Amino acid sequence: MTADTKKSAEIPDCEYHPNSPSLITPHRSTPTHSLYLSNLDDQKFLRFSIKYLYLYEKGVCVESLKLSLSRILTEYYPLAGRLRASASSTTHESSDYQKLEVDCNGEGALFAEAYLDLSVVEFLEFCGKPNKSWRKLLYKVDALCFLDVPPLVVQVTNLRCGGMILCTAINHCLCDGIGTSQFLNAWAHITSNPNSDPPIQPFHDRHVLKPRTPSKVTFSHPVFTNFTPKMGENGHFALNKYLQSQPLVATSITFSPSQILKLKSKITPSQKCTTFEALASHTWQAWVKSLNLSHLLNVKLLFSVNIRKRVKPELPQGYYGNGFVLGCAETTVKDLVTNNLCHGVKLVQQAKLCLNDDCIRSMIDMLEDKKVRTDLSVTLVISQWSKLSLEDLDFGSGKPSHMGPIASDIYCLFLPVAKDPESVRVLVSLPPKTAEKFEFYMTQFLECDQNIELNGYHDNGDRLTY
Structure with missing residues (x-):
């Protein structure tokens, strides 16, 4: 990578x-x-x-x-x-x-x-x-x-x-x-x-995605909150607001097919997983490590999940509206950074598995309350642009030499790589020193033995240091 x-x-x-x-x-x-x-x-x-x-x-x-x-x-x-x-x-x-x-x-x-x-x-x-x-x-x-x-x-x-x-x-x-x-x-x-x-x-x-009458919110939905936490309020830490309050730099890391296979080899054969599950778990772990958060904090990973074939009846072919919901994986900082990648992968898989028709309909009903908000307090949001054929856009003069966003944000994008469909580029913006640490954890983590690296973490009070 x-x-x-x-x-x-x-x-x-x-x-x-x-x-x-x-x-x-x-x-x-x-x-x-x-x-x-x-x-x-x-x-x-x-x-x-x-x-x-x-x-x-x-x-x-x-x-x-x-x-x-x-x-x-x-x-x-x-x-x-x-x-x-x-x-x-x-x-x-x-x-x-x-x-x-x-x-x-x-x-x-x-x-x-x-x-x-x-x-x-x-x-x-x-x-x-x-x-x-x-x-x-x-x-x-x-x-x-x-x-x-x-x-x-x-x-x-x-x-x-x-x-x-x-x-x-x-x-x-x-x-x-x-x-x-x-x-x-x-x-x-x-x-x-x-x-x-x-x-x-x-x-x-x-x-086809209209809420039911009457509404039936029959599931808990950790993706959402009905209030906006302030810094330190009720034990919450509005990390994303803190990040957006300071200068940010874009960090871009490309994973080749062989490097993705090497990443997945850290997880299999004990646990089968997709490329997205492996890369999302790795990115989430590296992001949390780079921020040096209190090990007591709960952290979330939100990621888009296509529901076109998950709802009953399935959404019609050609449906171009928002046919996705956010999956939510949640754990403590300590559990995320001191466990191997299998832990994060399992959380991502569980978050996807629970998104059946009943859960999705409950979520749609909950959103009738316009005061409900996506919980972005201590959260990494990943949006997957790869595997959507965005990089194949050909107006008659050939496929693009580059495809991506106009700007980078604190939300993380998994991007396609032009003329290299099996590679994935990870793009996110962070404060400069944090970005350096993030790149280190993303690019160096696979170069050393996982057990040695994890044993390099020490519990100092309420933070984990390397």
């Missing part, structure tokens, strides 16, 4: 096209109605846009991209609409507690064109990790609030060498990772095959 130590460089400002941005509307008339969003769609936790960055060695004609986007928006017409508070929300409610819906009005997606005085090689060489200057590659919408931003924003930036950077912002309330991949690959398919239809027809109706 390798830690990406390339120095991140500030990129130049983009030169925007004179008529940029413009609105791309569906090329045919589309249904005009209000689209119901499920309780999984309009969680406070998901009220942001998923921002993707694609780097191509060869650009694609902008006019053909606009034309194909107009065509695909006829099929995915809610992405050409606008979010709003539903009629069922009362005017005195805080915007955080209002139920959202989509006004399918065909207003259009925002499309910006720009030029950047860089080559593909220079971008890859000097921008090994996301940095704040990458935000220049996506047009910033002048909006007063989240609801005023179009659900789909696109920027195509042509490069000096003839290459292209494509950035998209897709509102998470409308799509999950599988849904965004479905949409983007449909757009790419139409661009490179103008006379064809989308490979998968989108399924729009979200009522």
